[in-house]
Amino acid sequence: MGANADCDLELAYRRFSLALTSPLETAAGSIDAREGFLVRIVDGTDTASPTAGYGEATPLPGWTEPIEDCEAALDRAERALAGGGPEDALEAVAGNGAARHGVSLALADLQATRQATPLYRYIGQGPMIGRVPANATIGDGPPDETAHQAAAAVQRGFDCCKLKAGRRSVEADIDRVRRTREVVGPDVELRVDANEAWTFEEAARALDAVADLGVSILEQPLPAGALAGHADLRERAAGTVSIALDEGVLEHGVDAICEAQAADAAILKPMALGGIDIARKIAAWFAELGVTPLVTTTIDGVVARTGAVHLAAAIPNVPACGLATGELLAEDLGRDPVLFESGAAVVPQAKGLGVEGVWQE
Numbered sequence: 001m002g003a004n005a006d007c008d009l010e011l012a013y014r015r016f017s018l019a020l021t022s023p024l025e026t027a028a029g030s031i032d033a034r035e036g037f038l039v040r041i042v043d044g045t046d047t048a049s050p051t052a053g054y055g056e057a058t059p060l061p062g063w064t065e066p067i068e069d070c071e072a073a074l075d076r077a078e079r080a081l082a083g084g085g086p087e088d089a090l091e092a093v094a095g096n097g098a099a100r101h102g103v104s105l106a107l108a109d110l111q112a113t114r115q116a117t118p119l120y121r122y123i124g125q126g127p128m129i130g131r132v133p134a135n136a137t138i139g140d141g142p143p144d145e146t147a148h149q150a151a152a153a154v155q156r157g158f159d160c161c162k163l164k165a166g167r168r169s170v171e172a173d174i175d176r177v178r179r180t181r182e183v184v185g186p187d188v189e190l191r192v193d194a195n196e197a198w199t200f201e202e203a204a205r206a207l208d209a210v211a212d213l214g215v216s217i218l219e220q221p222l223p224a225g226a227l228a229g230h231a232d233l234r235e236r237a238a239g240t241v242s243i244a245l246d247e248g249v250l251e252h253g254v255d256a257i258c259e260a261q262a263a264d265a266a267i268l269k270p271m272a273l274g275g276i277d278i279a280r281k282i283a284a285w286f287a288e289l290g291v292t293p294l295v296t297t298t299i300d301g302v303v304a305r306t307g308a309v310h311l312a313a314a315i316p317n318v319p320a321c322g323l324a325t326g327e328l329l330a331e332d333l334g335r336d337p338v339l340f341e342s343g344a345a346v347v348p349q350a351k352g353l354g355v356e357g358v359w360q361e
């Protein structure tokens with residue numbers, strides 16, 4: 001594809017590092033900082049008041065390409081956009097989840113901004129949405145700390161908490177959930193995410209216990225490869241607890257998961273899937289086949305987090321999503337346009353993403 005005569009798009013990116021206030025403990029390891037690239041695409045033909053779009057490429061080990069590959073892909077995209085157009089830039093980052101996320105988000109933000117449309121309406125063509133429900137994210141800490149953090153989240157207005165699990169024995173995790181249920185009471189939704197930690201026998205024990213504790217979703221109890229195992233857990237749960245796949249979504253894709261009847265819900269991480277455009281199509285496909293799509297960040301900066309909020313707003317009737325992760329960061333790329341009120345993210349209604357002031361010269 002040749003250069004587009006109507007526009008002269010220029011891509012630039014810069015590296016950042018954001019510390020977490022305290023490490024997020026998970027069964028797959030501890031996350032203590034997030035390093036990535038802020039992406040900007042400017043239309044150079046608009047010399048009077050240049051329009052810009054912003055994206056973020058924040059790789060996470062085990063979930064996306066390594067940061068070196070991400071940088072190399074962004075470098076290719078910069079040259080592809082200068083010598084060609086948007087399609088060439090997207091082709092240059094294909095297969096690199098984080099890099100494609102950054103470039104596609106910057107392009108979508110630019111286009112939605114030009115059309116004076118909030119990003120979620122630009123990508124979804126759907127109705128106006130005021131808020132999307134969100135869960136609080138609670139790390140895999142000791143029982144007291146877990147219960148205390150959940151109680152504090154409820155104090156801040158959340159009515160859904162997702163507890164990370166799987167670093168301890170199943171019995172210790174059941175104790176963590178029991179203590180948490182005791183302090184938050186019966187009306188708060190509790191979910192458990194084991195990040196692939198358990199054997200089938202362990203997962204079955206955990207499932208029976210968390211069912212009695214009123215847990216709504218058990219996320220990725222078994223390794224990603226275990227499609228039949230998750231299908232067996234679904235049968236065992238018999239509708240009491242929903243089984244969600246997260247790592248398994250990346251490994252198997254929509255059709256294999258639905259065919260195996262391995263999930264009630266699917267966790268979609270736009271950073272890992274390659275962008276909110278791709279994630280939105282996957283969400284619609286899952287929904288069509290009766291699996292409930294959910295959105296979560298990978299503990300990203302404000303640009304990617306806000307992109308995830310727009311994605312969630314483009315999914316009809318989305319349940320509580322893992323969007324409230326900005327509070328885990330000690331620093332950010334700029335001011336957060338998303339407020340949380342009564343456990344819901346207030347969706348920005350300004351044009352584009354609605355993120356401003358992230359690219360100081």
Ligand SMILES: O=C(O)CCC(=O)c1ccccc1C(=O)O
Pocket residue numbers: 060135136137162193195246267296297298299321322323325
């Ligand atoms: O869903 C949430 O509440 C926040 C996101 C989250 O838990 C997460 C963040 C980074 C990497 C993996 C995961 C996960 O869901 O497994």
Ligand SMILES: [Mg+2]
Pocket residue numbers: 193195219220246247267
């Ligand atoms: Mg998960």
